Amino acid sequence: MHAMLEISTLHYLVLGAALFLLGVIGVLTRRNVIIVLMSIELILNAVNLNLVALSHYWQGMSVRFGGGPGALHGQVFAIFIITDAAAEAAVGLGILIAFFRNKETVNVDEVNLLKW
Amino acid sequence: MAPVATPFFFYLLAATMIIGGILVITRKNAVHSAMALITALLAQSGIYLMLYAPFVAGVQIILYAGGIMVLFLFVIMLISIERTLKERQFNHQWLIGIVAAAALGGLFIAVYTRGKTLFPEGRLTYAEGQNTQAVADLLYGPHTGMYMFSFEIASLLLLVAIIGAVVMAKKRI
Numbered sequence: 001m002h003a004m005l006e007i008s009t010l011h012y013l014v015l016g017a018a019l020f021l022l023g024v025i026g027v028l029t030r031r032n033v034i035i036v037l038m039s040i041e042l043i044l045n046a047v048n049l050n051l052v053a054l055s056h057y058w059q060g061m062s063v064r065f066g067g068g069p070g071a072l073h074g075q076v077f078a079i080f081i082i083t084d085a086a087a088e089a090a091v092g093l094g095i096l097i098a099f100f101r102n103k104e105t106v107n108v109d110e111v112n113l114l115k116w
Numbered sequence: 117m118a119p120v121a122t123p124f125f126f127y128l129l130a131a132t133m134i135i136g137g138i139l140v141i142t143r144k145n146a147v148h149s150a151m152a153l154i155t156a157l158l159a160q161s162g163i164y165l166m167l168y169a170p171f172v173a174g175v176q177i178i179l180y181a182g183g184i185m186v187l188f189l190f191v192i193m194l195i196s197i198e199r200t201l202k203e204r205q206f207n208h209q210w211l212i213g214i215v216a217a218a219a220l221g222g223l224f225i226a227v228y229t230r231g232k233t234l235f236p237e238g239r240l241t242y243a244e245g246q247n248t249q250a251v252a253d254l255l256y257g258p259h260t261g262m263y264m265f266s267f268e269i270a271s272l273l274l275l276v277a278i279i280g281a282v283v284m285a286k287k288r289i
Contacts (some may be wrong), residue, residue, distance in 0.1 A: 006123065006236055006237070006238040006239045007123050007151055007166075007239055008236065008237055008238055008239065008240075009236075009240070010228065010232050011126065011130075012163070012167065013228065014228060015130050015133065015134075015163075017221070017224040018134055018137075019133060019134070019156075020136055020220075020224075020233055021217050021220060021221050021224070022134070022137035022138060022140070022141055023137070023141075024213075024216070024217045024220060025141055025213060025214060025217045026140060026141035028209065028210075028212075028213030028214075028216060028217065029141075029206045029207060029209070029210040029213040029214065030141060030205065030206065030207070031148060031203070031204065031205060031206065031207045032205065034146045034149075034188065034191065034192060035140070035141065035143075035146055037188070038146075038149055038150065038153050038188065039118045039140065039141060039155065040142055041180075042137055042140060042153070042156070045156075045157065045160055045180075048159060048160075048172075048176075049163065052164055052167050052169050052172055053167060053168075055169070056167040056168060056169070056234065056240060057240065058241025059140045059168070059240070060236075060241070060242055060244055061240075067273065068249045070224050070248070072250050072251055073171050073254065075169050075171065075247075076251060076254050076255060076263050077250055078169075078172050078176070079171075079172060079175060079255075080263075080266065080270055081249070082172075082175055082176070082179050082180065083273070083274065084270075084272045084273070085180070085184060086179060086183065086184055086274070086277070087273050087274055087276075087277035088277075089184045089187055089188065090187065090277045090278065090280070090281040091210075091277050091281055091284065093187060093188070093281070093285075094280060094281035094282070094283075094284030094285040095284050096191060096195070097191065097194065097195070097284065097285045098284045098285060099231075100195050101287070102160045105199070105200075106195055106200055107200070107203065108207065108258045109207055115192075
């Protein structure tokens with residue numbers, strides 16, 4: 001009973017999956033570009049959570065089986081993804097400002113200049 | 117010292133994150149969405165602390181909650197949102213979108229119920245160590261720095277993003 005209450009790696013992965021799904025629903029259904037960009041941030045955070053949880057898992061495993069120093073590659077990847085998120089937000093919001101200047105709207109449905 | 121990573125804190129932070137995520141995708145006003153997203157990101161940095169990742173937790177607070185969200189709030193401020201508040205908030209494909217997300221959720225459930233024996237039951241514990249130093253060794257260490265080249269590429273990416281954002285947002289180049 002006590003072991004069931006303890007938080008395992010799977011709990012973190014399920015939380016990451018739930019956040020990922022919320023982000024996917026936001027990207028697919030919302031019309032406001034700003035909220036679509038925020039949903040993309042939610043997705044990136046879900047991926048980060050998975051990476052850090054699996055890094056924690058590898059560290060715990062390497063200690064349990066007497067391996068070398070813990071593998072922190074997941075945390076380094078999470079830092080790289082945060083960098084990418086910053087770049088993506090800057091470029092996305094720049095595009096959004098240019099779009100708003102031309103069309104006076106932030107509606108995704110009206111972003112159709114490249115539509116054939 | 118007993119670790120503070122109790123199930124209570126996990127469920128508290130997880131509930132904050134899920135409720136914040138739901139508010140992000142359902143609120144009409146983009147400012148309210150941004151506030152909910154900041155709350156979710158701060159709760160996530162708490163989760164990182166529970167996973168023995170203090171450096172990533174600090175980066176999460178400083179860069180995400182402090183940097184990226186301020187950028188979002190500035191853009192929301194620059195763009196008049198009065199008209200968007202009166203419009204329909206969800207597009208015509210919302211039903212298809214929810215069905216697609218439900219299919220993805222079913223895939224997640226199938227994978228995690230089949231693969232849950234791969235992960236050990238219960239909490240993993242180990243000596244906390246010098247997390248920031250170990251991360252820095254992976255990034256810049258003379259012998260262990262296997263991510264040094266990626267780090268340089270990330271700095272180049274940020275430079276391109278700065279130039280791109282300025283070019284996009286400028287009225288006349």
